[in-house]
Amino acid sequence: MTNACHFNFFKAIGSARGASVRHSLRSFGTTVYLSKCSSRQIHMEGSKKCDSRGALIVLEGLDRCGKTSQCSRLLSSLEKSGHAVESWRFPDRNTGVGQMISSYLANDSHLDDRAIHLLFSANRWEKRSLMESKLRSGTTLIVDRYSFSGVAFSSAKGLDMEWCKAPEIGLLAPDLVVYLEISPEQAAERGGYGGERYEKLEFQKRVAESYKTLRDATWKIIDATLPIEDVEKQLREIVMESVLTCGEGKPLSELWPK
Numbered sequence: 001m002t003n004a005c006h007f008n009f010f011k012a013i014g015s016a017r018g019a020s021v022r023h024s025l026r027s028f029g030t031t032v033y034l035s036k037c038s039s040r041q042i043h044m045e046g047s048k049k050c051d052s053r054g055a056l057i058v059l060e061g062l063d064r065c066g067k068t069s070q071c072s073r074l075l076s077s078l079e080k081s082g083h084a085v086e087s088w089r090f091p092d093r094n095t096g097v098g099q100m101i102s103s104y105l106a107n108d109s110h111l112d113d114r115a116i117h118l119l120f121s122a123n124r125w126e127k128r129s130l131m132e133s134k135l136r137s138g139t140t141l142i143v144d145r146y147s148f149s150g151v152a153f154s155s156a157k158g159l160d161m162e163w164c165k166a167p168e169i170g171l172l173a174p175d176l177v178v179y180l181e182i183s184p185e186q187a188a189e190r191g192g193y194g195g196e197r198y199e200k201l202e203f204q205k206r207v208a209e210s211y212k213t214l215r216d217a218t219w220k221i222i223d224a225t226l227p228i229e230d231v232e233k234q235l236r237e238i239v240m241e242s243v244l245t246c247g248e249g250k251p252l253s254e255l256w257p258k
Helices: 003-015 067-080 096-105 113-126 128-136 147-155 161-168 184-188 201-214 228-247
Strands: 030-034 040-043 056-061 085-089 140-144 176-181 220-223 252-254
Touching: 056 067, 056 147, 056 228, 067 085, 067 140, 067 228, 096 113, 113 128, 113 147, 113 161, 128 140, 128 252, 140 228, 147 161, 147 201, 161 201, 176 228, 184 201, 220 228
Parallel strands: 056 140, 056 176, 085 140, 176 220
Antiparallel strands: 030 040, 040 252
């Protein structure tokens, strides 16, 4: 992480212990201001018009809802359409922090709930600088899980939701969040269920409730029980609109929504 990332990450952690979360309005060499639409927009100083850029697309949902399959299909579709696009996934298990998380998820290690939450957040901060660079260069990023997963899963363990949000402040806000909706019971019937620590029916029910609290009017909801081709078609239509908007110069924004 850059020095700026370290500053925002540990400042956010410290703020979680207080009555409110305070953050710098000057970060990453940009001027930041609070917008009316709940996230902080980033404008380069002296710039009157934002350049064309890639879109940050995030897919969220319960385990086994089909996110990974749809990310792969969406990647292929956008590539065929001539778009610069990459598929990312959190946690990124290729980093040092990611390897610690992978061991935890495989039930090979035990960590305090707060400690593992901060590791998940640190894993996202590891990629923050590269993420912004990719987007500004015109590459659209399709991301399988993001900060919302971290907050939903940790709050499902009983941690305070606002505390869970604090370390995420300053990460880039998605241009589009698509939630693939499926009941915990239906997800549990899908192949491969139960292989990792969090794939337990009762826990997934609590995660579903946390997602309901996190969701706002900007999220797009797709019925994940539909045939995979129908889900893909709906997703592609929603995503293309966002890609076009970002290509027209939509400013980048930061978490966290108020």
